[in-house]
Amino acid sequence: MRKRVIFISGASGEVGHELIKRLSADGDNHLLTFDLHPLPDDIRQLVDRHVVGDLLNQNTLTRLVSEYEIDVIYHLAALLSTRAEFTPEMAHRVNVEGSMTLLRLASEQSQWRKRPVQFIFPSSIAIYGMPDLESKRIYQRVREFEWNQPRTMYGCNKLYCEMLGNYYSRHYRQLAAEKPVTVDFRGVRFPGLVSAATLPSGGTSDYGPEMIHAAAKGEPYAAFVREDARIPFMAMPDAVSSLLQLAAARQENLSRLVYNVTSFSLSAGQFRDRVLAAFPDARITFEPDPPRQAIIDSWPADLDDSAARMDWDWEPEYDVDRAFDDYLAPQIKKRYQRET
Ligand code: SER
Numbered sequence: 001m002r003k004r005v006i007f008i009s010g011a012s013g014e015v016g017h018e019l020i021k022r023l024s025a026d027g028d029n030h031l032l033t034f035d036l037h038p039l040p041d042d043i044r045q046l047v048d049r050h051v052v053g054d055l056l057n058q059n060t061l062t063r064l065v066s067e068y069e070i071d072v073i074y075h076l077a078a079l080l081s082t083r084a085e086f087t088p089e090m091a092h093r094v095n096v097e098g099s100m101t102l103l104r105l106a107s108e109q110s111q112w113r114k115r116p117v118q119f120i121f122p123s124s125i126a127i128y129g130m131p132d133l134e135s136k137r138i139y140q141r142v143r144e145f146e147w148n149q150p151r152t153m154y155g156c157n158k159l160y161c162e163m164l165g166n167y168y169s170r171h172y173r174q175l176a177a178e179k180p181v182t183v184d185f186r187g188v189r190f191p192g193l194v195s196a197a198t199l200p201s202g203g204t205s206d207y208g209p210e211m212i213h214a215a216a217k218g219e220p221y222a223a224f225v226r227e228d229a230r231i232p233f234m235a236m237p238d239a240v241s242s243l244l245q246l247a248a249a250r251q252e253n254l255s256r257l258v259y260n261v262t263s264f265s266l267s268a269g270q271f272r273d274r275v276l277a278a279f280p281d282a283r284i285t286f287e288p289d290p291p292r293q294a295i296i297d298s299w300p301a302d303l304d305d306s307a308a309r310m311d312w313d314w315e316p317e318y319d320v321d322r323a324f325d326d327y328l329a330p331q332i333k334k335r336y337q338r339e340t
Contacts, residue, residue: 002069005032005048009055009102010077012037014198015122018240019074020046032068035077055098061105070109072118072247075102081126081154081295083202088153095157103168106183114181119169120247121187122239123162123258125231126155126204129298136297141304144189144260151298152204162187162258169257186246187258191232191265191303193239194323196331204295207268208233212275215282216332224289227269230301234263235318235327242314249312259308264320265301274320278329 006023010016011033017040023029024046031047033039039050053060055077064070077098084091099121106117129149130136139146150156165185172182192205199213200206207223214221242261266274272284308314318327 002067003030003048004069004071005030006072006074007064007068007070008033008074008076009035009098010075011035011047011050012039013076014193014195014200014236015076015239015243017043017198018195018236019076019243022240022244032064032070034064055101056093058101061101065105065109069113070105070117072120073102073106074120074243075099076122078122078157079154080200080203081124081152082204082206082292084154084157085152085291085295091153092157095154096160099161099164103164103183103185107168107172107180110181110183116181116184118184118186118247119165120243121161121165121185121258122243123158123187123189124155125189125191125299125303126150126152126295127159127162127189128300129155130300131298133297136301139300141302142260142300143304144256144258144307147300152295166257184251185257186249186254188242188246188261188308189258189303190239190242191234191262193236194233194328195236196328196335197236204292204299205231205233208266208271211271211282211284212278212328212332215275215279215284216336218281220283220285222285222287223268223272224287224292225268225296226288226293227272227286228267229288229293229296230265230267231296231299232262232265232302233271233323234261234316235323237327238263238316238318241317242308245312245314246308253311255311256307259311259314260303260305261308261314261316262303262305263316263318263323266320274324278324278333 012035033050079091110117128147129151168183169185194209
């Protein structure tokens with residue numbers, strides 16, 4: 001018999017770090033994790049097995065399927081928006097072909113065992129594209145079906161993977177005489193995520209987390225956006241809660257397959273003020289980098305997450321005050337005190 005597991009791709013990244021902690025708190029969960037990199041020491045002992053490998057290598061995955069019955073997939077592996085702009089074709093391979101590989105695996109396994117494999121997919125605010133600042137000012141909180149015109153390769157990749165998820169879930173082999181058992185695909189569109197434990201790499205919303213981590217380390221920081229640049233953010237524990245809650249939601253309550261989730265919307269200047277309140281000696285300046293600024297300008301000022309609230313009772317635990325006062329400031333302080 002194969003061992004039943006939850007499979008996490010991109011497990012060594014920021015979201016993986018928190019997700020592994022939360023999932024492993026339930027002793028019944030067995031975690032099989034996958035990444036190009038080893039897991040950080042503090043979470044390695046929380047998983048049953050970690051495989052260092054490339055998602056695009058079919059052989060590795062095929063071997064894993066012969067050993068494990070994959071019940072749920074959290075597909076976290078991706079090249080974020082800034083990094084993807086430097087190597088767009090490579091980003092397409094990682095973000096789209098990597099997702100296809102896992103969707104195909106999930107699809108085959110769903111049919112094989114006659115029970116859907118659940119596929120949880122973090123998408124992004126990057127799938128939106130506001131054409132200009134005036135539109136961004138007028139249409140503040142966008143709903144899922146609005147402004148789906150991404151400016152970045154990463155945004156295109158995420159939007160297309162959402163569509164593939166929808167296809168594999170609802171329309172796969174639609175002309176076959178017998179309807180196959182299909183994948184149970186569900187996704188959330190994240191705003192900028194801020195973690196106390198880790199720093200993101202290669203994203204465009206990184207100026208937020210970079211500001212607060214630099215302040216805690218006593219280092220000066222020049223943000224690459226204008227002071228008035230505004231996007232929504234969310235604390236990492238809430239991001240992971242949203243993935244877990246969506247996974248646990250009853251299918252009949254879901255009116256869509258991909259949902260906006262968010263917590264608070266701040267301009268970069270307001271973000272700086274929050275950081276200064278926690279770290280009064282912080283030295284933060286603004287030196288906008290026009291191309292990266294343009295990406296942030298194309299992302300909406302806020303997300304409308306009322307569908308998630310309605311369908312599966314989504315509600316962030318950390319609003320802006322709690323995010324900074326109860327989570328980010330104390331935990332980041334502790335983290336760097338430990339290191340010094
Ligand atoms: N935080 C991501 C990025 O900046 C957006 O999903 O690329």
